[in-house]
Amino acid sequence: MVKVENRDTLWLLTVRFLKNNRGRSRIAVLAIVLTTTLFTSLFTGAVSMMLSKLEADKKTYSAWSHVVLQDVTRDEAQRVSDVLEKSDFVERFGVNTFVGTLQDERIPFQTEVRAADWNAASAFCNAPVQGRLPEKKDEIALSSLVLDALGIEYRNPMKNHDKITLTIAIDNADGKEELVTHAFYLCGWWEGDASDYSQYAWVSETSAGEIVPGVTRDALEHGAMSGAVGFSVWYKNLWNLRQKTDELGKRCLFLQTGAQNGGFQINPAYEGLIGGDGMSLSGVFSLILLIVLAGYLIIYNIFSISIKTDLRTYGLLKNVGTTGRQLARIVHMQAFCLCLAGIPAGLFMGYGCGVLISPALTADIDSLGHLRQTTVSTSPFIFAAAAVLALVTVYLSCIQACRIVARVSPVEALCIAEGGQAVSRAKRRADGVRERNMAAAWWGMALGNFRRIWKRGMIVMVSIALSLVMLNGIFMMVRGYDLDAYQRVYMASDFAVDRLPAYAPYAVMDAITSDIQAQLNVCPYAERIGYVRYSEEYHEMEPHLYQVWEQIAQERLSGRWLESWEQMKAENQMKIMLMGIDRAVFDKLEWCGTACTWETFSRGDGVIVDSPLLEVVGMTKRQICKMLMAEGCLYLFGAFLLAVSVTVLFGAKLLTAALGQAFFFNIKVTVLPCVVLLPFLVVVAVLIPLGQFWQMSQESVVERL
């Protein structure tokens, strides 16, 4: 086939079609704006949820790199370094050597002493913001918290510091702890984070080598830690995280991935990026499909109406030699122009909506009840994905329209021209008769019209219904964030004093000393003070509790959690966190079933079992107008009933699947938004047909022909 250069002509026709159908084009642009807005806000919300979870998890695991390798000897470290340098999928890596822990009465928290390069310090999120990492053997870089604890003035850069004398506890190969004292000059510092499970002190590699000459594989396997080398590795991208890590393990001669195997360990923050209590991948896909479907139906309707209205013109174009392929291109180009107008506006609005809803979506707590900080993503991926999906939706929506115009028969176009005239003539002749016959049956006509074109009617109803369902869904989602539930559980008090870092195994259980308690007890502004005491115990499972746990495990656990449960069953030992509470805390408890009194509880033979938080979670103009209004209302009420049914039957399930099951996400099924919107929609359903009829009646019969 000879390819002809006729783009300009097709563009001319495209632009003229759009200009000729300004009203329809505006509605189509609005539909595209709406669809793009939904996609963008969905992606902004989803990516923000993922990033917020990622940031929180990185903090929890104190690891900012993609993969870590711990506890290798210096010889092994050399081999690993060589492999990492040669691996093309590795972007960068950091090396650290564990020296020991600081022993100083003034420092009330664990502080690890390590030698680290910049990448390693960054991997712990403890790289100096002032000064630099140590280079000489008597240099040290410390976190602000350690410096504050030591009482050292460090914020004035002009001040010359004296040497800081520090004692380091070293884990020797024989398992004994050795204390060594060294004096260092401060060469850098950074703001320490109190919620980190440990603070850090960086020393130079030379210094580390002097303090801890080295560690053997055998010593490492017998619990020695000092001298162990660790790696923090970043890949060029996050694709195939496990395969790459397995590959690294093979190349470094570690057989398996995972800490327990002594191999590379994927940062759990990256491994658990999708899933958990947050937005699930299947949920996101469900929402994408729902938006594609809603957008498709709306845009499809607009295109279908537009194409069918212009079918005669398309037929005439075919008469004069426009091929089906060229006609389809004209429709595609119209769609593209509408996208050019609609998508940027939709991206802008959608991002705004996404930023607004992100705090509600990301509101979650870490393992200790600290509110997660919301990280709103500005990733270009959001805009690219939303734009591409909006384009795909528009493309899908106009496939049928393209097919219709490509197949339009030239003779059909002639028939439309002649037939239209014939119908009009017939209409004029019959006007007088029909006026009498239809006077009482305009609603019957509307019903008849619906019966005649019920397929198209259903598509219109489903598209309106889907939009209403989405509106209900958004309302339910925003309302679902149950602050009361959150407050009941995590904000029973105005202040909580604890020394629990984000990572529970490193909790300092005796943080509230008797001195602190004495001070708290006399606090003049405190209305009431309650204490919670923790203790970790292993408990042999009672038969009835075993049954309850077994049922919960089978219903709710999977993967490694289920494996852990199986192990617990085999050992018949359940790890229990015992909490001792006083009256003030007891009074804040919410009871399931019969409430326990303080007197009964304080007798000492009562234990409250915290059940898992289950899912809370031709006629006269007047007659024509009446008929058109009735038809519009018929579609609207059909759509309304459909939307109410879908919302009631599937709304909660869909939202739960999409947004997870956080206990403070209390989904209440409501159809209030579409009920509130109904009067406005009725006005629209009445005004649009009336407007169209008015516009049509402005033209004379001859013009209409």
Added chain:
Amino acid sequence: MKILKIRQLTKIYGMGETAVHALDGVSFEVERGEFVSVVGTSGSGKSTMLHMIGGLDRPTSGEVIVDGRTLGDMDDEALTIFRRRNIGFVFQQYNLIPMLNVWENVVLPAKLDGRKPQKQYVEMVLDTLGLSGKTANLPCTLSGGQQQRVAIARALAAKPSLLLCDEPTGNLDSQTSQDVLGLLKVTSGQFHQTILMITHNEEIAQLADRILRIEDGRLK
């Protein structure tokens, strides 16, 4: 030289008992530059025949050969391209593209074909048809006679092998009809254009070089 050959052209609508024979074994030929009228009553099959000849519709059986090419051998895409290059149409309803102005309507077939319109030739045609001052007008701003002249100009601008006219004066008053027919006759001679015109009006048919009569789908 024969520009058009029709052989045993048959078109049947519907099937079985409800089958309607719109055309029943029609055969004839037209010489290059000839002006032929086809006369018949309403429902005689003349429009159906014109649609078959113009490649707008496909016959049930028989052959249409235009300028040596058999239309039945072409797929829809090829037929459309052949139509825009070789066949011009003038319909009773004018069938101009409403959103294009006179000039754009006239040069559209050539531009769709990726060709640059022959400006001088198009201007001469428009001048001959009395449309020189109307090139920027949209069809809706023109009278019926003017619109029909634009349709003729569009049909001639592509220099088609065959010009098919379906009741070209059906919507026009008698004076305008005379003007349009006169123009068709002039263009036939001036541009040596082959014209096949369908009409039910004997008087109009008399303008042609030859008259074919069709009744119940058969040539008489």
